[in-house]
Amino acid sequence: MTDSYVAAIDQGTTSSRCIIFDRGGALVAVDQQEHRQIFPKPGWVEHDAAEIWTKTQEVVAGALARAGLRADQLSALGITNQRETTLLWDRATGEPVHNAVVWQDTRTSALCAELGGEEGQDRFRERTGLPLASYFSGPKIAWLLDHVPGLRKRAEAGGIAFGTMDSWLIWNLTGGTDGGVHVTDVTNAGRTMLMDLETLQWDPSILAAMNVPESVLPEIRPSAEVYGTAVGVLAGVPVASALGDQQAAVFGQTCYGVGEAKNTYGTGSFLLLNTGTRPVASRNGLLTTMGYQLGGEQPVYCLEGSIAITGALVQWFRDQLGIISSAEEIEPLAASVDDNGGAYIVPAFSGLFAPYWRADARGVVTGLTRYVTKAHLARAVLEATSWQTREVVDAMYEDSGVRITTLRVDGGMTANGLLMQHQSDVLGVPVTRPVVAETTCLGAAYAAGLATGVWSDLDELRAHWRRDAEWTPRMDAGEREREYANWRRAVERSFGWQEE
Numbered sequence: 001m002t003d004s005y006v007a008a009i010d011q012g013t014t015s016s017r018c019i020i021f022d023r024g025g026a027l028v029a030v031d032q033q034e035h036r037q038i039f040p041k042p043g044w045v046e047h048d049a050a051e052i053w054t055k056t057q058e059v060v061a062g063a064l065a066r067a068g069l070r071a072d073q074l075s076a077l078g079i080t081n082q083r084e085t086t087l088l089w090d091r092a093t094g095e096p097v098h099n100a101v102v103w104q105d106t107r108t109s110a111l112c113a114e115l116g117g118e119e120g121q122d123r124f125r126e127r128t129g130l131p132l133a134s135y136f137s138g139p140k141i142a143w144l145l146d147h148v149p150g151l152r153k154r155a156e157a158g159g160i161a162f163g164t165m166d167s168w169l170i171w172n173l174t175g176g177t178d179g180g181v182h183v184t185d186v187t188n189a190g191r192t193m194l195m196d197l198e199t200l201q202w203d204p205s206i207l208a209a210m211n212v213p214e215s216v217l218p219e220i221r222p223s224a225e226v227y228g229t230a231v232g233v234l235a236g237v238p239v240a241s242a243l244g245d246q247q248a249a250v251f252g253q254t255c256y257g258v259g260e261a262k263n264t265y266g267t268g269s270f271l272l273l274n275t276g277t278r279p280v281a282s283r284n285g286l287l288t289t290m291g292y293q294l295g296g297e298q299p300v301y302c303l304e305g306s307i308a309i310t311g312a313l314v315q316w317f318r319d320q321l322g323i324i325s326s327a328e329e330i331e332p333l334a335a336s337v338d339d340n341g342g343a344y345i346v347p348a349f350s351g352l353f354a355p356y357w358r359a360d361a362r363g364v365v366t367g368l369t370r371y372v373t374k375a376h377l378a379r380a381v382l383e384a385t386s387w388q389t390r391e392v393v394d395a396m397y398e399d400s401g402v403r404i405t406t407l408r409v410d411g412g413m414t415a416n417g418l419l420m421q422h423q424s425d426v427l428g429v430p431v432t433r434p435v436v437a438e439t440t441c442l443g444a445a446y447a448a449g450l451a452t453g454v455w456s457d458l459d460e461l462r463a464h465w466r467r468d469a470e471w472t473p474r475m476d477a478g479e480r481e482r483e484y485a486n487w488r489r490a491v492e493r494s495f496g497w498q499e500e
Contacts, residue, residue: 004075006449007063007237008441009056011081011165012245013102013267016056018063019441020074023454025464027438029069031062038099043106043350046099049087052165053172061233071234076226076452077173078241078444080248081165083191086140088151088216089168091161094177098148100165101140104267104308106350108139109359115139115209121357124206129279129288130193131357135306137164137192142210155216162216164188166242173239174228181228184218185242186299190290195220197279197288200299222293223247224447241447245440246270247292249410250302252443253434254462259402263389264440265413268353269310271392272302275400284395285355294450303399305354305392309347310385311413316347317381323374331416334378341376342367344490345384352494355395362497366490385413386423387487393427406430410439417471425475426484435466 004023009016017032033055038046064071084103089096101107112132116123121131130136141162145152154160163171166188171180189195189202194212196203202217221227223243230237243251246264250272253262263271272291279288279301291300311327318324324333346352348361365380397403406429413419414433424431436442449455 004454005073006076006445006454007074008078008444010441011169013082016052016059018059019438020063020067021445029063029067031059031066033059045102045105047102049096049100049168057233071237074237075454076240076448077234077237078448079166079169080243080245080440080444083188083244084135084137085165086137087168088144088160088162091159097151098144103135106134108134108143111139111143124193127196127203128193129197133357138194138210141212156213158215160216163218167218170227170239173230175231182218183221183227185221185223186293187223187244187247187290189220222295224294224451226451238452240451241444243444243447246272248440248443251292251446252439253408254465256458261404262408265310265411267312269307271305273396275301275303280400282399284398285357286395286399303396307388308353309349313347313381313384330378331418333375334382335418337375337379340380340383341372343372343376343380344487345380346490346494347384348494354392358495360496360498361494364494366493382419383422386426390426404429406432409433410437420471424471424473426480428473431471432467433469435468
């Protein structure tokens with residue numbers, strides 16, 4: 001098995017990529033392509049799923065070429081994906097019936113309020129671990145069925161398939177209209193708001209409440225299991241794992257023990273805490289979510305804090321304000337001043353996610369005086385990520401009683417040393433970045449390799465983890481709490497701007 005290679009497809013919010021790893025967990029080759037972001041109306045975000053499938057095939061071919069490998073030299077393929085992004089397609093033609101509705105999209109806010117009725121946001125939380133919010137897939141399915149002419153009738157006749165992006169890729173990889181496998185894994189199914197966390201099955205009462213026919217839904221399977229065999233560019237390769245991107249990062253960061261946590265810094269940020277084989281209900285605005293399930297083993301659960309805007313705030317600072325011309329420029333600009341000059345930026349561009357779940361919030365800049373420069377604002381942009389993470393960590397402690405002693409981090413923003421230092425300062429714990437930064441793809445590869453015998457067990461995977469960098473707290477505790485109180489006041493100013 002010394003020459004075993006495992007490929008992972010990461011179908012993300014802004015791009016699709018394929019990474020090939022060797023048996024030691026080292027990166028062999030990567031290829032990546034961006035896809036279009038479609039904004040039909042304010043608050044609406046869509047993707048062209050056919051474009052994504054085409055680019056996925058291209059990055060797979062590109063990664064194989066860069067590695068100098070043939071498909072028959074791969075032991076397995078794993079899938080990881082942007083979660084909650086919702087697609088319906090025609091089973092007979094394989095054509096999407098509408099653009100995919102992206103997780104960031106807020107068009108279902110009114111529908112979610114209607115579904116909540118007198119019980120409100122928590123109507124389905126006990127069974128699903130999720131609040132009623134536009135973030136999740138179930139209401140998106142209902143919206144599409146009701147707004148695409150004739151679609152509900154076609155769906156009820158059995159001609160329409162629903163999937164998050166893992167299902168779409170697996171279906172196409174395994175043959176599409178010619179025998180494609182229609183499945184999803186527990187981590188993606190758990191983000192639809194249609195799956196019961198205890199039974200790991202679609203909940204008939206929630207399907208009825210949302211008026212979603214079960215015939216459109218994929219079969220729910222474990223995260224690490226051979227679903228089928230690929231055709232086309234990967235002909236003969238077992239398709240052997242699927243994990244939502246944040247759960248894949250948990251797996252790649254080897255957070256296999258209760259109390260171990262990771263934060264992924266991307267467009268948004270997602271902090272997950274392993275809570276073991278029983279779901280922990282949240283009373284503090286977190287999500288109770290699937291961590292992973294390996295074959296027939298007991299599922300592992302997590303508490304998750306989902307932050308909508310972190311890296312996207314740097315993009316806004318660059319693209320909308322034009323203060324910097326590349327994301328890398330923000331660190332030296334922010335480092336040119338000692339603090340934020342009293343300014344705070346709350347990036348509630350389309351509401352706030354954890355721990356608030358306020359769809360009525362909108363972005364604010366507070367504490368401005370004539371003293372504040374673009375450098376102070378750059379620092380406030382970075383600090384917004386740290387403070388939002390601190391709020392999530394506090395909520396996790398309140399819910400679980402588990403105090404995080406180290407935070408493992410990954411994602412593009414971890415290249416910013418100033419941000420990582422501030423993150424350690426405001427949490428009061430070490431922040432650690434691994435040698436292999438591509439932990440999302442690595443987690444999907446690990447799961448696929450476990451399912452096919454490339455790796456034997458979790459201990460073998462743990463042994464691969466290596467530290468690249470670590471930041472330890474330097475901030476005085478009194479300063480930390482004063483700054484945090486200012487941040488919380490700034491957040492309160494963001495509430496109540498959007499009226500339905």
